[in-house]
Amino acid sequence: MCRVYYTPLPRGGKVLTVDTMNANVKKVDYAVRGPIVQRAVQIEKELKEGVKKPFEEVIKANIGDAHAMGQRPITFFRQVMALCTYPQLLDDNKFPEDAKNRARRILQSCGGNSIGAxxxxxxxxxxxxxxxxxxxxxxxxxxxxxxxxxxxxxxxxxxxxxxxxxxxxxxxxxxxxxxxxxxxxxxxxxxxxxxxxxxxxxxxxxxxxxxxxxxxxxxxxxxxxxxxxxxxxxxxxxxxxxxxxxxxxxxxxxxxxxxxxxxxxxxxxxxxxxxxxxxxxxxxxxxxxxxxxxxxxxxxxxxxxxxxxxxxxxxxxxxxxxxxxxxxxxxxxxxxxxxxxxxxxxxxxxxxxxxxxNSPKPGEPSYQTFMMERTAILSALAEKAKLTEEILNTVPGIRCNPVQGAMYSFPCITLPERAINEAKAKGQAPDMFYCMKLLEETGICLVPGSGFGQREGTYHFRMTILPPTDKLKILLNKLKEFHQKFTQQYS
Amino acid sequence: MCRVYYTPLPRGGKVLTVDTMNANVKKVDYAVRGPIVQRAVQIEKELKEGVKKPFEEVIKANIGDAHAMGQRPITFFRQVMALCTYPQLLDDNKFPEDAKNRARRILQSCGGNSIGAxxxxxxxxxxxxxxxxxxxxxxxxxxxxxxxxxxxxxxxxxxxxxxxxxxxxxxxxxxxxxxxxxxxxxxxxxxxxxxxxxxxxxxxxxxxxxxxxxxxxxxxxxxxxxxxxxxxxxxxxxxxxxxxxxxxxxxxxxxxxxxxxxxxxxxxxxxxxxxxxxxxxxxxxxxxxxxxxxxxxxxxxxxxxxxxxxxxxxxxxxxxxxxxxxxxxxxxxxxxxxxxxxxxxxxxxxxxxxxxxNSPKPGEPSYQTFMMERTAILSALAEKAKLTEEILNTVPGIRCNPVQGAMYSFPCITLPERAINEAKAKGQAPDMFYCMKLLEETGICLVPGSGFGQREGTYHFRMTILPPTDKLKILLNKLKEFHQKFTQQYS
Structure with a gap:
């Protein structure tokens, strides 16, 4: 037997190590769920355990997760999903006919009429x-x-x-x-x-x-x-x-x-x-x-x-x-x-x-509620997009383009030279340094621009516009305050 | 600009062709959903359109899909899933308390208490x-x-x-x-x-x-x-x-x-x-x-x-x-x-x-029904496992090991030399040739052994034991008849 091409393991060593694993996987990076979010989860645990912090809750404006920020699901969607999941409910008067029809149609297209097939x-x-x-x-x-x-x-x-x-x-x-x-x-x-x-x-x-x-x-x-x-x-x-x-x-x-x-x-x-x-x-x-x-x-x-x-x-x-x-x-x-x-x-x-x-059509029993819910969510988002742009642009050192669509603002932030140097000395991207400090001091979780890519020498963060309006206002004002303090501290 | 390493497209050609696509993807094969299943789907459509066949329905014994074969979902599971999906049902008396408790606990662990986060x-x-x-x-x-x-x-x-x-x-x-x-x-x-x-x-x-x-x-x-x-x-x-x-x-x-x-x-x-x-x-x-x-x-x-x-x-x-x-x-x-x-x-x-x-525990309201449903399904499977082995082993030219577990039998089939040659002439694996003929003549959809690998010169098929007992008996007897006819025809 020829074992010349086979490298035996060091005794007691692992078969799979970072040196012997898929090299491409090692190159993968995913900032939206990166170290800053891991730290945010840790802080949440610490808060639960009674550790004193200068804030009472972590506000996660790092990810486009509307329900986690308190947005309610669309009633019609969840009614149909419940009917598909537990078809016994098709006999229940509480569910509107259009929801039942949608569920029946979907189930008829499923193997054995089950969404579990x-x-x-x-x-x-x-x-x-x-x-x-x-x-x-x-x-x-x-x-x-x-x-x-x-x-x-x-x-x-x-x-x-x-x-x-x-x-x-x-x-x-x-x-x-x-x-x-x-x-x-x-x-x-x-x-x-x-x-x-x-x-x-x-x-x-x-x-x-x-x-x-x-x-x-x-x-x-x-x-x-x-x-x-x-x-x-x-x-x-x-x-x-x-x-x-x-x-x-x-x-x-x-x-x-x-x-x-x-x-x-x-x-x-x-x-x-x-x-x-x-x-x-x-x-x-x-x-x-x-x-x-x-x-x-x-x-x-x-x-x-x-x-x-x-x-x-x-x-x-x-x-x-x-x-x-x-x-x-x-x-x-x-x-x-x-x-x-x-x-x-x-x-x-x-x-x-x-x-x-295939959402409810005019004339169907669920149409009005559906449209009301949909419009309320989209109008609130539009309002919050504007609010975000407006408040951020009142802060010296933050410049925010209009949030024309999607769910994010990606403002440019000016960081003092001394902060940049301190970050670099720590081996951190300067905007990661900034966001990490923001998280520790205010509980606000954002994603540094370096996780998305930006022109060399510019710094940004991504912030979702999803928190409820009151909370978003608080968040934006805290951010404003933090930015001013941070700028002072490192100037 | 140096374009020496760039091969321009032929005018009007595609960017992505089988010649320029990921070569590894081309090597991928997945028999469980391969050509035989595609043909089965086609036959089902033909039946719906009124095309005359020597059978009335396609029986899909090709995939371990219990619900598609008529198995009913576990009531408790679907109750909890419906409650998680549409939490308004938590106020409904129709749902047992243990189901509600499970749903509440899961929702509390979800962002914004929504399974949509x-x-x-x-x-x-x-x-x-x-x-x-x-x-x-x-x-x-x-x-x-x-x-x-x-x-x-x-x-x-x-x-x-x-x-x-x-x-x-x-x-x-x-x-x-x-x-x-x-x-x-x-x-x-x-x-x-x-x-x-x-x-x-x-x-x-x-x-x-x-x-x-x-x-x-x-x-x-x-x-x-x-x-x-x-x-x-x-x-x-x-x-x-x-x-x-x-x-x-x-x-x-x-x-x-x-x-x-x-x-x-x-x-x-x-x-x-x-x-x-x-x-x-x-x-x-x-x-x-x-x-x-x-x-x-x-x-x-x-x-x-x-x-x-x-x-x-x-x-x-x-x-x-x-x-x-x-x-x-x-x-x-x-x-x-x-x-x-x-x-x-x-x-x-x-x-x-x-x-x-975390299924219902003794003493919880859903325990009895849950155990009854679970036991009924597993006993029926055990019975069908035995039935499959027994009937298949009565067929000369089919040899079936005991189905000790899982959901499949993988019997060895003896194919006449002439059938093997005809298949090879068509460029088909002999057991694919066999399964395709079985499908066309009886509506039974199995997966040829060649899709799973087998010792050179041996032939098999995989058959699930999932159809309801009556249907399984019919299927096994049809299979028996087909195998005998096939053997005669090619001997």
């Missing part, structure tokens, strides 16, 4: 039909094919799956993935895990985080020196930056992708979260098809949606879908095969996705 | 505590640490995550993963996707699919010639083979793993599915700890469980957990980071997992 891997057929109808309505009649819809475990799952298909080549032919900076760190994390090449293009902070084609061009050219950039990822409305892209900008991006042979991935999970006047959500699909057959028959596009954001905020259910457009049929077969290995996305998440795309 | 990435803390308590009870008091529990999106998710951590090296140092043949194709599919090396060890069909250490040794030695085998995967009770490992066998495997420095992965999702007299489920964890500190302080083990099998069969919820034992703390930190990128497993699946490990 596996679904087909691509997702329950009637849900995919409803998704396609929704997209068609949303996009002014542009057709959508249920065969192009894949239900997913949240949008994250779909994004990683598509990136996985696209990752190929070695060294200088390795797939490059263009992502905006600042970005949502799911992208950088997945790119690292897959061993693809991250290609950064910078959003223009001076112009309200807009996307310049010249910057895309610069980024692409630079990347072509060392990898094979094949994918362009867009998040619209933006995370963490909260901008909403104009129709013109989307058209320019599509033109650019067509010219440069780039596969487009459009992360549109915040499609209902548009607040600023004059702003409107335009789907990439719609713009693509309005540009005529030269584009609509050619550009490969996948767009993503989810149950986690917008007015529903049902993150825990891990529901989502993607629509694939102009995908090579052989690749599509490979995609269908790949998703079958995980059997199916969670059935409750699929059912919930169905309700989002 | 993200949970921590490792899983809801009280659920992880309940899982640890369950393991401790199951294993006769051997301690389990909630910090070692990770909730997952079904067991599949956990298995892929651990394999991902373990995959490293290049060429002859590439991680080898030892899997049984026959195997559950999630393993081969994930190994292919990750680009690890599949290392086969054969189960002994003559000895009721038992595991011989000498075969492990043979397989390991052969593999060390071309890769670095670091992981040994065991499925107990077995899928697709239905055997239950003896305590002695498990001890031998652990000893082997310790001696040969292998990381152990124990897929124990069928832990409640043990039917044969004299057979008992022994967890790898328990045996490991009973072997004394020399082993229990050293051998790295991860074991997996799920809400999808046993008596609950709640596949659609995608609930599961894994317990990691003796994992290097730095690697564990990497694992925690890695799972955080996907945010969290579905919260409803986590809640359901909680109910499985």
């Amino acid at each position: 596996y679904t087909t891997s691509q997702g329950i057929e009637c849900v995919r039909h409803d998704v396609a109808n929704y997209i068609q309505r949303r996009d002014g009649g542009i057709p959508s094919d249920p065969d192009n819809i894949y239900l997913t475990t949240g949008a994250s799952d779909g994004i990683v799956t598509i990136l996985k298909l696209l990752t190929a080549g070695e060294g200088r032919t390795r797939t490059g993935v263009m992502i905006s900076i600042p970005q949502y760190p799911l992208y950088s994390a997945s790119i690292a895990e897959l061993g693809a090449v991250q290609v950064n293009y910078y959003l223009n902070e001076e112009k309200c985080w807009s996307l310049d084609i010249s910057e895309l061009q610069r980024s692409l050219q630079a990347a072509r020196e060392h990898c094979n950039p094949r994918v362009l990822c867009i998040i619209n409305p933006g995370n963490p930056t909260g901008q909403v892209q104009s129709r013109q900008c989307i058209e320019d991006v599509i033109q650019f992708a067509a010219k440069e042979n780039l596969f487009l991935m459009a992360d549109e999970v915040y499609q209902d979260n548009v607040y600023a006047e004059g702003c409107e959500f335009h789907s990439f699909k719609k713009v693509l098809f309005e540009m005529g057959p030269e584009y609509s028959s050619k550009v490969e596009l996948v767009s993503f949606h989810s149950t986690s954001k917008c007015y529903m905020g049902e993150c825990g259910f891990r529901g989502g879908y993607m629509e694939v457009i102009n995908m090579d049929p052989e690749v599509k077969a490979q995609l269908t095969k790949l998703v079958s290995v995980r059997l199916c996305p969670p059935a409750p998440g699929q059912a919930l996705m169905d309700l989002v795309v | 993200y949970t921590t990435s490792q899983g809801i803390e009280c659920v992880r505590h309940d899982v640890a308590n369950y393991i401790q009870r199951r294993d006769g008091g051997i301690p389990s640490d909630p910090d070692n529990i990770y909730l997952t999106t079904g067991a599949s998710d956990g298995i892929v995550t651990i394999l991902k951590l373990l995959t490293a090296g290049e060429g002859r140092t590439r991680t080898g993963v030892m899997i049984s043949i026959p195997q559950y194709p999630l393993y081969s599919a994930s190994i292919a996707e990750l680009g690890a090396v599949q290392v086969n060890y054969y189960l002994n069909e003559e000895k009721c699919w038992s595991l011989d250490i000498s075969e492990l040794q043979r397989s390991l030695q052969a593999a060390r010639e071309h890769c670095n085998p670091r992981v040994l995967c065991i499925i107990n009770p077995g899928n697709p083979t239905g055997q239950v490992q003896s305590r002695q066998c498990i001890e031998d495997v652990i000893q082997f793993a310790a001696k040969e420095n292998l990381f152990l992965m124990a897929d124990e999702v069928y832990q409640d599915n043990v039917y044969a007299e004299g057979c008992e489920f022994h967890s790898f964890k328990k045996v490991l700890f009973e072997m004394g500190p020399e082993y229990s302080s050293k051998v790295e083990l991860v074991s997996f469980h799920s809400t999808s099998k046993c008596y609950m069969g709640e596949c659609g919820f995608r609930g599961g957990y894994m317990e990691v034992i003796n994992m290097d703390p730095e690697v564990k930190a990497q694992l925690t980071k890695l799972v955080s990128v996907r945010l969290c497993p579905p919260a409803p699946g986590q809640a359901l997992m909680d109910l499985v490990v």
Whole structure:
């Protein structure tokens, strides 16, 4: 027997160590749940145990988790989900007829009429039909094919799956993935895990985080020196930056992708979260098809949606879908095969996705309540978006772009030289140093800009606009106070 | 600008084609949802459209999906899930107090008391505590640490995550993963996707699919010639083979793993599915700890469980957990980071997992009904396991080992030379040819043995024992008739 290629373990050592594990996994970073959040959880425990702090509770403005911030679920959605879960309730008068009809329809599409059965891997057929109808309505009649819809475990799952298909080549032919900076760190994390090449293009902070084609061009050219950039990822409305892209900008991006042979991935999970006047959500699909057959028959596009954001905020259910457009049929077969290995996305998440795309219609018994709840949530978010921008911009040393959409502000903060040096001496990013101090002194949990990427020498944080209005006001004023104190202390 | 490393697309071509996609994904195969199942779905559609067939319905005995085969969900589980989903029902007298208490406790551990909030990435803390308590009870008091529990999106998710951590090296140092043949194709599919090396060890069909250490040794030695085998995967009770490992066998495997420095992965999702007299489920964890500190302080083990099998069969919820034992703390930190990128497993699946490990206790109002339902399901499965073995063994040319556990029989079938040749001429595996013919002529959907792996020159199929007893009898008799006809036709 030849053992020459086999390195035996040191006696008593581990088979799996950081030195012998998957090197790509080690490169993964995910700031939204990073050290600052771990510390926040610890502080919460300390508070429970009676440890004295200069605050009474931790306010988690680090993650887009609406329910955790007190937002109530949409009644209709939860009624249907309860009916699907425990069909004995279908005989209960307390539930409105439209909720029962939705539940019956979903259950009829489930194996053995149970939401506990596996679904087909691509997702329950009637849900995919409803998704396609929704997209068609949303996009002014542009057709959508249920065969192009894949239900997913949240949008994250779909994004990683598509990136996985696209990752190929070695060294200088390795797939490059263009992502905006600042970005949502799911992208950088997945790119690292897959061993693809991250290609950064910078959003223009001076112009309200807009996307310049010249910057895309610069980024692409630079990347072509060392990898094979094949994918362009867009998040619209933006995370963490909260901008909403104009129709013109989307058209320019599509033109650019067509010219440069780039596969487009459009992360549109915040499609209902548009607040600023004059702003409107335009789907990439719609713009693509309005540009005529030269584009609509050619550009490969996948767009993503989810149950986690917008007015529903049902993150825990891990529901989502993607629509694939102009995908090579052989690749599509490979995609269908790949998703079958995980059997199916969670059935409750699929059912919930169905309700989002097939919400109560005028005339149905639940319509009024549904609309009232939906409008209340979205109006409150719009108000909080404005409030956040306004209060933050009263603080010297903080500059905040309008929160046009999504759920976040990403203000630029000026940090004193001495604070920057102290952070660096500690081996910390200066904005991590700042956010950690903020957490310890006020209980406010934000994510440092360095977790999303930012231009060298600039500092930011991401803050959600989700806390209830009163709490948000307190948070913003505490933040203001902290920033002033911090600036003084290190000046 | 230097474009020398960039291959431009042919005009009008696709960015993503089978030639330019991830090569590992192309190698993935998943028979349980392969071509035979796609054909079954097609046939179902044809039947609905009125196409005449020699049968009235497709019977899907291809996948371990209990609810789809008519098994009713456990009442208590669904009551609690409905209460968690729509907490207004907590005021409803129709729900028993123990169900309400469970729901309240779960909701209190959720952000904003909503199952729609993200949970921590490792899983809801009280659920992880309940899982640890369950393991401790199951294993006769051997301690389990909630910090070692990770909730997952079904067991599949956990298995892929651990394999991902373990995959490293290049060429002859590439991680080898030892899997049984026959195997559950999630393993081969994930190994292919990750680009690890599949290392086969054969189960002994003559000895009721038992595991011989000498075969492990043979397989390991052969593999060390071309890769670095670091992981040994065991499925107990077995899928697709239905055997239950003896305590002695498990001890031998652990000893082997310790001696040969292998990381152990124990897929124990069928832990409640043990039917044969004299057979008992022994967890790898328990045996490991009973072997004394020399082993229990050293051998790295991860074991997996799920809400999808046993008596609950709640596949659609995608609930599961894994317990990691003796994992290097730095690697564990990497694992925690890695799972955080996907945010969290579905919260409803986590809640359901909680109910499985914290089911009604004697004295609680739901206890009797729960036990009645549970026992009825498990007894029926035991009866069907026996029935399947008995009837199949009456067919000349079919030889079926006892279905000691899990949900499957994996009989060996003798195929006439002429059938084998005809299949090969068509480029089909002979047992695929057989199963496809069976489907077209009888509506019975099985998975060919070639999808799981088998010794060269032998042929099998996997059949679940899940259809209701009457239907199972019909199925088995149809199968008998078909096999006889098939043998005649090709002799």
